[in-house]
Amino acid sequence: MLAIEKQEEDRVFVHLCGPLNADLMHAGLEDLIEAAEDLTNGTMLYVIDDFEWPTAGALAVEFKMMPDLLKLLGKFRKCAVLCDAGWIRKVAEIEGMLIPGLEIKSFVSKDREAAENWLTRA
Secondary structure (H helix, E strand, O other): EEEEEEEOOOOOEEEEEEEOHHHHHHHHHHHHHHOOOOOOOEEEEEEEEEHHHHOHHHHHHHHHOOOOOOHHHHHEEEEEEEEOHHHHHHHHHHHHHOOOOOOOEEEOOOHHHHHHHHOOOO
């Protein structure tokens, strides 16, 4: 499941849980593009539960949509990643070092309040 919700004028919530096939990936990414359409200086709360590798078809959809996804990078300034898998948190923070203008910080799931507080700070 890849669920996207625009929670506030400047905040998008992303929830990834369990298996992700091509159809779910396409629908989720379309929802993300739509939710971020009017954002400037936005934030994202990204919750990852029960991670499973996406199917090959899902990855193909992501690669096909990459030009549209890259346009989203300038719409966000911060992303908080909530996940209990340490390697995912580490990868998220490395991505943050590689993407100019986007600060990514990871948290364990129980620290959701801290993540939300971090997102609201300037």
